[in-house]
Amino acid sequence: DIQMTQSPSSLSASIGDRVTITCRASQSISSFLSWYQQRPGEAPKLLIYSASTLQSGIPSRFSGSGSGTDFSLTISSLYPEDFATYFCQQSHSSPRTFGQGTKLEIK
Amino acid sequence: QVQLQESGPGLVKPSETLSLTCTVSGASVTNGGYYWSWIRQPPGKGLEYIGYIYFTGSTNYNPSLKSRVTISLDASKNQFSLKLNSVTAADTAMYFCARDPRISGAPSTWGQGTLVTVSA
Numbered sequence: 001d002i003q004m005t006q007s008p009s010s011l012s013a014s015i016g017d018r019v020t021i022t023c024r025a026s027q028s029i030s031s032f033l034s035w036y037q038q039r040p041g042e043a044p045k046l047l048i049y050s051a052s053t054l055q056s057g058i059p060s061r062f063s064g065s066g067s068g069t070d071f072s073l074t075i076s077s078l079y080p081e082d083f084a085t086y087f088c089q090q091s092h093s094s095p096r097t098f099g100q101g102t103k104l105e106i107k
Numbered sequence: 108q109v110q111l112q113e114s115g116p117g118l119v120k121p122s123e124t125l126s127l128t129c130t131v132s133g134a135s136v137t138n139g140g141y142y143w144s145w146i147r148q149p150p151g152k153g154l155e156y157i158g159y160i161y162f163t164g165s166t167n168y169n170p171s172l173k174s175r176v177t178i179s180l181d182a183s184k185n186q187f188s189l190k191l192n193s194v195t196a197a198d199t200a201m202y203f204c205a206r207d208p209r210i211s212g213a214p215s216t217w218g219q220g221t222l223v224t225v226s227a
Contacts, residue, residue: 001170034213043203043217044154050211087154091212095169098154 002026002090006099012107017078021102023071023088032092035064035073038101039084047086048073080106109133111204111218119198119225125191129204129218136185137162142207143187144214145178147200155200159207160187194225 003026013019023033031051036044046055048064051071061076075082083106088099115127129143136143144159158168160178168176177190191198201222205214 032212034211043220044214045217046213046215049213049215053211055215089154089213094167095158095171096156096212098156100153 001095002029002093002097004088004090004097004099006086006088006102008102009100010103010105012105013078014107015078015080019075019078019104021073021086021104023066023073023099025069025071025090025092028068029090029092031067032090033064033066033071034089034091035062036087036089037082037084038087044087078104109206109216111206111216113202113204113218113221115221115223117222117224119194119223120227121195121225122193125189125194125198125202125223125225127189127202127204127221127223129187129189131185131187131206134206135182136180136187137182140209142167142209142212143178143180144205144207145189146203146205146214148203148220149197149200157189157191157202196225199223199225 005024007022033051035048038044047058047062052064063074086102110132112130119125142159145157148154158178160166160180166178175192180187201220203220204218206216207214
């Protein structure tokens with residue numbers, strides 16, 4: 001299985017801050033990488049697919065980059081509703097696998 | 108708009124079979140542009156892909172669960188289903204169904220999830 005490792009595991013930030021979360025794959029996955037946001041008690045929400053394509057309806061403050069093994073999700077200016085847990089997921093190989101998650105908390 | 112809704116027992120006894128159904132509205136499970144997936148999340152933990160099915164009946168299962176999992180599709184009811192047999196406490200989780208565009212492999216529409224607890 002392809003292992004997906006996110007860093008950091010948790011992150012404290014303030015409203016208006018710019019934050020970046022990284023995701024590393026144990027082998028090359030080209031651009032088959034997606035990012036999800038999950039708030040407590042809710043299903044995950046797709047933010048970014050194909051490493052850098054913004055899902056319809058997602059604010060432009062979210063962006064993704066990377067290819068191969070190293071990827072990042074950036075939120076350019078934090079809003080209150082952005083404090084949540086973020087997951088990356090690879091769809092290059094079966095089984096599809098997720099990172100362990102990054103919990104973004106208010107400082 | 109497209110909606111998915113999981114249904115099934117919230118409590119299953121150890122060694123028995125977990126059975127869940129996902130009812131799809133606003134889209135057809137016979138649409139060739141999508142896979143129909145099951146994903147689970149143990150309480151307080153990360154996400155695990157269980158597997159997915161295509162409208163042709165072709166399936167793809169996580170090898171860690173493959174010996175215990177069956178995913179099927181009922182086009183007449185616009186539903187797809189999950190069966191997981193010989194469950195243990197480790198199978199206690201929130202179970203999500205999702206619609207997964209073939210082009211991206213990224214589930215873009217999710218059900219709200221249903222919590223299944225394995226306990227005697």
